[in-house]
Amino acid sequence: MTTASNAPADTPFYLLGGEPTMRAIVERFYDLMDADPAYAELRAMHAPDLGMMRASLTGFLTGWAGGPRDWFEQNPGKCMMSAHRAFAITPAVSAQWAEAMQRAIADVAPANAALGKQMADTLTQMAQRMAR
Template sequence: MNRTTPFDMVGGEPAVRAIVDRFYDLMDEDPAYAELRALHAGELDPMRHSLTGFLTAWLGGPRDWFVDNPGKCVMSLHGAIAVTAQTAQQWADAMQRAIAEHGAAQGLEADFSTKMADALRNMASAMIRKERVPA
């Protein structure tokens, strides 16, 4: 049985890595994402690696991120961060741009890119809270 996953459709791990790298480059370089950038450590390489692993698994690729982070989920990992509506919006906008740029360059169907970005926007919106969640 031939099964095509979103991971396959996006272009596998190299494509996921390219999207994540573009996302963090946008966050690091575009002043529109300054509040979001301020929530992150100075060195982004560990985050690039982690988000690539998470998105790889989330899209149906190898589940190494979940094996390496047993019992953890994206929501719980962000509980210690006061995610505001504005920073969630910045995250979603930067991710949407990264996905759209990759999709256009790789010939992905616009509908696929939009659905992927929308699902991640919903995830970011679900993390909005007024204050940090105690550990």
């Protein structure tokens, strides 16, 4: 590993704890969405089996945060905004997604708490932009 400022160890992915942390955030997010009635409208938009979504979101977040970009290589030209365009994402559903993700990140408590908060804030902004 190099010491250059763009070395892999310098990306949010690694600073937050790598793949185990991303997987834990996603698992907690979908567990919350699946069990907490506060996210019922959001849950209703998903298939009964969340297995594929868990794997996909873990892969997306991994690459998005500066880890291995397998998800992006397997989904060339795909972005989260365009992938969700067909869904009727209301401001309420967007808020449910953002709250569940914020809770998941806080519950997992990544190695770098300030960076975890920044991640939650950025993902909240993305979710808000998907609302119509």
